[in-house]
Amino acid sequence: MRADGPSRRLVGGALLAGLAAPRLAFAQETQIDEFHADQTTDRVRRSTVPVFINGEGPFRFAVDTAASASVVASDLVERIGIAPAGELDMNTVIGRERVPAVRARTLSSGSLSVGEARMAVGSRPGLIGLDGLLGLDLLADQRLIMRFRGQGRSSINRSRPDPDQFLGVVRPRVRFQPPQGGGAELMVLTALVRGQPVQAVVDTGAQVTLINPALAAAAGARPFQSRAASTGEMLVQSPTGRAAPAQAMVVSAVHFDELVLDKLAVLMGDFHIFRLLGLENTPAMLMGVDVLGVFDRIVIDLKRGEIIMDV
Numbered sequence: 001m002r003a004d005g006p007s008r009r010l011v012g013g014a015l016l017a018g019l020a021a022p023r024l025a026f027a028q029e030t031q032i033d034e035f036h037a038d039q040t041t042d043r044v045r046r047s048t049v050p051v052f053i054n055g056e057g058p059f060r061f062a063v064d065t066a067a068s069a070s071v072v073a074s075d076l077v078e079r080i081g082i083a084p085a086g087e088l089d090m091n092t093v094i095g096r097e098r099v100p101a102v103r104a105r106t107l108s109s110g111s112l113s114v115g116e117a118r119m120a121v122g123s124r125p126g127l128i129g130l131d132g133l134l135g136l137d138l139l140a141d142q143r144l145i146m147r148f149r150g151q152g153r154s155s156i157n158r159s160r161p162d163p164d165q166f167l168g169v170v171r172p173r174v175r176f177q178p179p180q181g182g183g184a185e186l187m188v189l190t191a192l193v194r195g196q197p198v199q200a201v202v203d204t205g206a207q208v209t210l211i212n213p214a215l216a217a218a219a220g221a222r223p224f225q226s227r228a229a230s231t232g233e234m235l236v237q238s239p240t241g242r243a244a245p246a247q248a249m250v251v252s253a254v255h256f257d258e259l260v261l262d263k264l265a266v267l268m269g270d271f272h273i274f275r276l277l278g279l280e281n282t283p284a285m286l287m288g289v290d291v292l293g294v295f296d297r298i299v300i301d302l303k304r305g306e307i308i309m310d311v
Helices: 013-019 074-080 213-219 272-276
Strands: 009-011 048-053 056-063 071-073 083-091 096-109 112-122 132-134 142-146 155-158 173-175 188-193 196-202 233-237 243-256 259-268 284-287 297-301 306-310
Touching: 048 132, 071 074, 074 112, 083 112, 083 272, 112 132, 188 213, 188 284, 196 213, 213 243, 213 259, 213 284
Parallel strands: 009 259, 056 132, 071 112, 196 284
Antiparallel strands: 048 056, 048 096, 071 132, 083 096, 096 112, 142 155, 142 297, 173 306, 188 196, 188 243, 233 243, 243 259, 297 306
């Protein structure tokens, strides 16, 4: 990637703030918020879009580029009467889970319009208060405009070529192999951590970046300590409410081309997602919104296999 101005953007210890509370918010109960059209993120900074189901809404869904299946909250299913559709196997960070499924007659958001959309049923606490998640099963071939801060809105659009210049600035962009709908096909980029090559999965549904033990060892990660979380023990929770323990750690010198993170707080664990991708023995991370939120806007074109980052 290439950008005008300074060749690198350095982000320091501010990224440590996300782990300042014990038993991270992945497992917290959350009060249901009313959706407002000008809201672009939820309280943990995931990019959200308004979704209409069976002609009702808008409902507040997060855009989750590391989810192979879309998810809807169980209480919303009951409220608007979405039809049951058996069960399905869903791969989450935690493991392979057999979950109830439902089928909506119609589902729409922006340019996305799907008939007979099948979704997994999740718990409201597991979704951290949201109405659901839009995964790659519904987002294939779409162009996602994702805003993690400011007043702009996130949206789902049709794929199209993007100009090389935006407001006179050459924007950093990364190419990836577009997912083809398989359960283990996600957006994987290459990063460097203390000079070590790392496979980084783009996960717009994760509050905090996750790493595997292989990366922790290769990068010399150290335990994260604070007065609020002296033990460093955390929980990572799936959309169904299933949880697994994780270790809070800090890694330094994380490079995503022009973006350099001096100190990045992460959660380390032997997570199922890394085994699913065949990365259990390879230094790897799930790059969450703590990293993505450094940018004002991110455009992900799933058909063209392109990510563009606006600073």
